[in-house]
Amino acid sequence: MSKFTGTPKPQLAILGASGHGKVVADMAELLGYACVFFDDAYPDKQTNEVWSIVGTSADLYTRLSEFAGVAVAIGNNAIRAQKLQELQNLGAVLPCLIHPNAVVSQYARIGAGSVVFAGVAVNAFTQVGMGAILNTGCTVDHDCRLGDAVHVSPGANLAGGVTVEDHAWVGIGASIRQLATIGANATIGASCVVLKNIPADAVVVGNPAKPLQKHSSAI
Secondary structure, eight states, rough: OOOOSSSOOOOEEEOSHHHHHHHHHHHHHHTTOEEEEOOOTTTOOOTTEEEEEEEOHHHHHHHHHGGGGGEEOOOHHOOOOOOOOHHHHHTTOOOEEEOOEEEOOOTTEEEEEEOOOOOOOOOHHHHOOOOOETTTTTTTTTTTTOTTEEEEEEOOOOOOTEEEEEEEOOTTTTTEEEEEOOTTTTTOOOEEEEEEOOTTOOOTTTTTTTOOOOOOOOO
16 A cells, blocks of 8 residues: 655656546545646646646656656556556556555555555455556455456455456446456446356356347347
């Protein structure tokens, strides 16, 4: 957990002035940071609620030495992974931000640039890659393996030994049975119940999870 006290507060640059970015900034302030945003909508957009937007992503890349760290608050998994890689290549500090009201086992490992929000529980010997989003109130049980830039949505539950490969998205309220594997870039629908392995790039919905059927637009 990143935590600072005293003055002046270290500054955290947040890339992506989105709703997700607001939650990241709110958490970062609880951890002792002062926050500013960078977003490619600048200068047309100059504030994100109470926080200032001070430049574009290109501006951020030239100002990294001014900041104690950078958080990428972009919901799209692939774009978030790309931006994190670019920042890592430039030598940016990518802190793992863990909300004070999250519970993370001392034996869990969470990668750089990941965010863990309020009410999350991560149990022993779970490993999480770079740039993951563990969203509000989700649970990740023991011995899970989560890849880079995954998103486990609010209220989702992963049983023991689950694997979630790079860039996969587990929807809000979804449940994944023990030892199941979610393939890279797969999308698990809201409230979905996954009872078996899901292949890469699949989109599944329902209880039990089944591939999403594409409907014809013809009337």
